[in-house]
Amino acid sequence: MVEGYIPTSLSDALTELANHPYRLVAGGTDMLVQHHNLKTLPINFKQDVMYIANLSELQGIQEEEEFITIGACEPLESILEHPATPKLLKDTILEMASPAIRHAGTLGGNIANASPAGDSLVPLYLMNAMLEIQSKDRTRRVDIKEFITGVRKIALEPNEIITKIILDKIDFTKATFRKVGPRRSDAISKLSFAGAVTIQDNLVMDFRIAFGSVNITVVRHPEIECQFITKTVQELKQNKEHIVSLYREYIRPIDDQRSNKEYRKQVSLNLLRQFIDTI
Ligand SMILES: Cc1cc2nc3c(=O)[nH]c(=O)nc-3n(C[C@H](O)[C@H](O)[C@H](O)COP(=O)(O)OP(=O)(O)OC[C@H]3O[C@@H](n4cnc5c(N)ncnc54)[C@H](O)[C@@H]3O)c2cc1C
Structure with missing residues (x-):
């Protein structure tokens, strides 16, 4: 039977992930579609799952002098409403899904899903977005174009979580x-x-x-x-x-x-x- 784990902190999540191969779930809006099962409920996951959307370390938007940092589990709708969000990203999120899906779906989930049709990827590539990725023992930063390696393929180890998306503040004409x-x-x-x-x-x-x-x-x-x-x-x-x-x-x-x-x-x-x- 598939087990679910709900960590209480990022450090708890990373420690657990170092010992056990969980599939991460944030908003679940991609995962539930990919693993839905018309014959039975609940959803047919093939691997134990870890629910990370509740972790405060993965939420929030910070504006610094030269950067904007968005928590990987910040819901798309909150990013849309935040005054620091670049207009190009807001214009993109407005075209994504519906308000109900945007309240659950996250930016980190859209990136990690690595669909060729993932809408946020287009402005994120344009803005040279950097991703902060953490495991129990290290934190690294990677350019989004090096992170996405193919259709639904990403350079993420099983013990890692995307924690932040970092954008330069650029005033395009x-x-x-x-x-x-x-x-x-x-x-x-x-x-x-x-x-x-x-x-x-x-x-x-x-x-x-x-x-x-x-x-x-x-x-x-x-x-x-x-x-x-x-x-x-x-x-x-x-x-x-x-x-x-x-x-x-x-x-x-x-x-x-x-x-x-x-x-x-x-x-x-x-x-x-x-x-x-x-x-
Ligand atoms: C009705 C509907 C309409 C949609 N419309 C659009 C649309 O217009 N445009 C669009 O681009 N998408 C659309 N989507 C897809 C989806 O809503 C988005 O891709 C959303 O951003 C996914 O985020 P999530 O948090 O729900 O991801 P989840 O489903 O929770 O996860 C998706 C993948 O990312 C991984 N993951 C999640 N968070 C992390 C993390 N922090 N670190 C590492 N891995 C992580 C998961 O393991 C999983 O593999 C739609 C979906 C539905 C159901």
Whole structure:
């Protein structure tokens, strides 16, 4: 029979995890869908589970001079309502699930689930999010793009927990998240797009582009972005079709029940064009 463990502190959780291979549950909104069993109740977990959403060390949002730190088990809805949350992340969370799911679902859960359609991953890649990860014996920090290694694959040891998400405070001139799904809410993305730009004295000082649901994980290429730093806004716009052509080879979507690859590719590149047009 599957056992459940509810730790009373992070230290208790990490000690228990060092001795026993538990499956972590935060809001449970991904886990319950993945392990639901139409024939029987309760849910058909294959491994003992540890419930971590109640741990105060994994909650809260702290604003420092240069960073914002979000607890991995902070519910999406609280992140949406917090004044320190970057607007780009708020705009993204507003497009995720429904308020009821957002009250339970967490940012840490969305990251660890590592779905190619995980919406928060797109702005988090764009903002170079760092993750703090703890085990009983060490704390490490890793860039989100090194943490997610493939479809539902992450670089997390069985004795580790994601504790925090750390974001640089960046004042973009313009930052946009666009999601294309079958309906406005409670819909998994067919594709998503985020763009951000910082303009000073008509010069492009920062230019970032990320696409979701069009490859095994988020598509972001800083080596393309940096080619347009210190160009004027007019030069950037004149290069629109060239920029689209540079991303074309990296947009490699699949056909599935939500959409087909031609549609995903065409609409993703159109969202890039629209973003450049509106700078
Ligand atoms: C109706 C519905 C609509 C949805 N709509 C969207 C949507 O629009 N966009 C979207 O991106 N997602 C959507 N989701 C998916 C889900 O709600 C989100 O991915 C949510 O953020 C998951 O968080 P959670 O806390 O519920 O994760 P859980 O289900 O608790 O966990 C998910 C995975 O993360 C691991 N995990 C959780 N926390 C940690 C941690 N701190 N450290 C290490 N591992 C951890 C778990 O072991 C598990 O493998 C939807 C789900 C439902 C049911």
